[in-house]
Amino acid sequence: xxxxxxxxxxxxxxxxxxxxxxxxxxxxxxxxxxxxxxxxxxxxxxxxxxxxxxxxxxxxxxxxxxxxxxxxxxxxxxxxxxxxxxxxxxxxxxxxxxxxxxxxxxxxxxxxxxxxxxxxxxxxxxxxxxxxxxxxxxxxxxxxxxxxxxxxxxxxxxxxxxxxxxxxxxxxxxxxxxxxxxxxxxx
Amino acid sequence: xxxxxxxxxxxxxxxxxxxxxxxxxxxxxxxxxxxxxxxxxxxxxxxxxxxxxxxxxxxxxxxxxxxxxxxxxxxxxxxxxxxxxxxxxxxxxxxxxxxxxxxxxxxxxxxxxxxxxxxxxxxxxxxxxxxxxxxxxxxxxxxxxxxxxxxxxxxxxxxxxxxxxxxxxxxxxxxxxxxxxxxxxxx
DNA sequence: TTAATCATGTAACACGTTACATGATTGC
DNA sequence: GCAATCATGTAACGTGTTACATGATTAA
Numbered sequence: 001x002x003x004x005x006x007x008x009x010x011x012x013x014x015x016x017x018x019x020x021x022x023x024x025x026x027x028x029x030x031x032x033x034x035x036x037x038x039x040x041x042x043x044x045x046x047x048x049x050x051x052x053x054x055x056x057x058x059x060x061x062x063x064x065x066x067x068x069x070x071x072x073x074x075x076x077x078x079x080x081x082x083x084x085x086x087x088x089x090x091x092x093x094x095x096x097x098x099x100x101x102x103x104x105x106x107x108x109x110x111x112x113x114x115x116x117x118x119x120x121x122x123x124x125x126x127x128x129x130x131x132x133x134x135x136x137x138x139x140x141x142x143x144x145x146x147x148x149x150x151x152x153x154x155x156x157x158x159x160x161x162x163x164x165x166x167x168x169x170x171x172x173x174x175x176x177x178x179x180x181x182x183x184x185x186x187x
Numbered sequence: 188x189x190x191x192x193x194x195x196x197x198x199x200x201x202x203x204x205x206x207x208x209x210x211x212x213x214x215x216x217x218x219x220x221x222x223x224x225x226x227x228x229x230x231x232x233x234x235x236x237x238x239x240x241x242x243x244x245x246x247x248x249x250x251x252x253x254x255x256x257x258x259x260x261x262x263x264x265x266x267x268x269x270x271x272x273x274x275x276x277x278x279x280x281x282x283x284x285x286x287x288x289x290x291x292x293x294x295x296x297x298x299x300x301x302x303x304x305x306x307x308x309x310x311x312x313x314x315x316x317x318x319x320x321x322x323x324x325x326x327x328x329x330x331x332x333x334x335x336x337x338x339x340x341x342x343x344x345x346x347x348x349x350x351x352x353x354x355x356x357x358x359x360x361x362x363x364x365x366x367x368x369x370x371x372x373x374x
Numbered sequence: 375t376t377a378a379t380c381a382t383g384t385a386a387c388a389c390g391t392t393a394c395a396t397g398a399t400t401g402c
Numbered sequence: 403g404c405a406a407t408c409a410t411g412t413a414a415c416g417t418g419t420t421a422c423a424t425g426a427t428t429a430a
Contacts, residue, residue, distance in 0.1 A: 093287035100280035168355030
């Protein structure tokens with residue numbers, strides 16, 4: 001149940017509404033964990049029932065009413081417990097879930113040129129994403145000034161992971177394309 | 188619904204029981220898609236209702252009875268359709284889902300030495316997995332002789348991805364550990 | 375003698391996605 | 403005038419995980 005803990009982590013930076021939380025999630029954790037707004041609201045309800053957080057409603061006249069969530073002691077304790085007990089997911093840390101690779105694996109039903117097409121599209125997508133990633137460092141510097149430089153240090157490490165990951169993916173795609181192209185000529 | 192298509196893909200190599208399919212899945216697709224036996228049986232039922240496959244039961248006296256699944260024409264058509272229509276998941280091809288990275292991102296609540304511990308454990312795990320991966324190439328050669336060399340070509344490409352991915356992960360972990368260590372000395 | 379393998383599943387739960395609904399305000 | 407933003411959710415569905423059950427045979 002990592003989504004709950006991700007949300008605890010964000011709320012630990014500061015109190016937020018579900019809406020803000022959703023935006024913040026999208027701008028930060030979403031690179032390595034995805035969740036839709038509807039799921040986040042559901043989890044927030046569950047966590048309030050748990051006693052990990054409390055909410056208070058703010059009545060607004062110019063905008064829709066909103067509900068601000070705050071961690072409780074129990075919520076902070078749970079976050080700390082989860083952060084310091086990492087053995088659990090070390091085995092799953094490496095796992096991929098990629099329909100793209102599955103498709104390639106089974107790709108012999110396709111023509112080689114079709115496989116080349118999907119590899120090219122993949123490489124393009126990686127490059128696009130890498131460009132965004134590179135600009136993330138500046139953005140992190142900016143948020144680091146607001147939320148504390150100590151936090152930013154860890155954010156930079158994960159952004160660095162993103163870059164390494166994407167560079168490796170591009171490097172592989174280049175190799176794979178070359179292999180398949182040589183294959184066409186050789187046949 | 189990629190699991191269904193993965194199963195179609197395996198059954199396209201040869202007819203199998205749910206049990207064999209589960210083993211084969213574990214030994215091949217599981218590097219980039221995970222599924223438990225119970226889920227596979229459920230999906231097989233759904234796919235038989237769909238008309239993508241049919242099964243016939245084999246009564247055995249020495250061992251438990253078994254049920255052999257065979258693709259129908261509709262099943263083969265669906266597989267071909269899915270393989271040749273890849274635009275759909277190119278945006279999700281890169282997505283990670285990693286509680287490990289989430290933990291690191293939020294890791295400022297931990298001590299630096301705790302963060303170093305989890306990075307070391309991660310690197311170890313990557314190395315272990317990379318060693319297995321390297322031996323996969325031989326294993327693929329072997330299965331290629333049985334199921335056809337054309338298939339094996341694509342299997343090798345995905346295995347190559349596994350190696351690049353793990354090497355990049357290890358490279359990053361080394362960097363990250365160095366950064367955090369310098370940080371301790373500097374403070 | 376203990377564990378693994380063969381072979382199948384059901385039930386309950388947890389997590390994730392999609393579609394839908396509301397309705398004012400602000401910027402192009 | 404149209405889209406985006408603010409702000410909240412519900413309902414239905416789809417997918418993935420965990421725990422449980424059965425019971426013979428075979429290899430360490």
